[in-house]
Amino acid sequence: MNKALLVIDTQDSFYHTPYWSERDLADFQHNLTQLIAAFRCNQHKVVKILHSRDDMPDSPFNPASGLVQPMAFLDTSFDKTFYKSVHNAFTDTGLAMWLKRNNIDCVTITGIRTEQCCETTTRVASDLGFQVEFVTDATLTFDMQHQPSGQRFSADEIKVRTELVLAERFATICKPQDFVA
Template sequence: MNKALLVIDTQDSFYHTPYWSVRDVADFQHNLTQLIAAFQRNQHKVIKILHSRDDVPDSPFNPASGFVKPMAFLDTPFDKTFHKSVHNAFTDTGLAMWLKRNNIDCVAISGIRTEQCCETTARVASDLGFQVEFVTDATLTFDMQHQPSGQRFKADEIKVRTELVLAERFAKICTLQDFVL
């Protein structure tokens, strides 16, 4: 099986959002760094995905902001970079074609935000026929509030919910240890 690691939206833009929290960042950075190293050791492709939107001038995701760049801890070379403007990494990016041209049939998902761009990319990848490995401990998300009820959900609860809806339907749920042993 030919694999590629998708490193989704791990970019400086998030430092400039109102929901940014450093609570889980150190673990996320460690896990993602180790995962990238494992993929590179096994000669699998590592793909950088950046989210950019030029339709909102004052957004930290607008390329003009200067924040649409990898976070500093990602100091490793990537095999390819794709820019997306929607929640998944496939729509209008050429990613699926590139993966197929490189005979890649399995994608591992990592990055920011677990339940948004990472989950959405996993679902679309599955629908496109790729095997999907969702590496939850190499994803990051933030606490959220459900607006109608006011109920707050912790980042860990959101990750569990994401695993629940993806497992055995869209993705195999994995941990860093599945790749580094």
């Protein structure tokens, strides 16, 4: 099976958002670095996806901010880079065509934010006919507060919910160690 690891939105922009938290960052970095090494060892593609919004001048996701670049711990070369302006990595990016041209039939999802761009990309990938592996421990998200109820959800609770809605419908839920020989 030909696979590609999608590293979604793991970019400096997030350091400049009001919800940024480093609480789970070390584990995320370790898990993602381990996965990249495993994919490289098995000669699978590693794809960088960056979120870029030209239409938001004061946003850290605007390329003019200088922040739309991979986080420094991603000390690796990527096989391909795609820029997206919506929540999924497929719309208007050419990603699906590139995957098909490279005979890739399975995508492995990692990156930032678990419930947003990672989950949305998973759903679209599944709808496009790709086999999808979702590595929750190689995704990162942040605590959220539901408005208007005020109820708070921890990053861990959000990840559990994401697994609940994706498992066996859109993706196989995996652990980083599933990829390490």
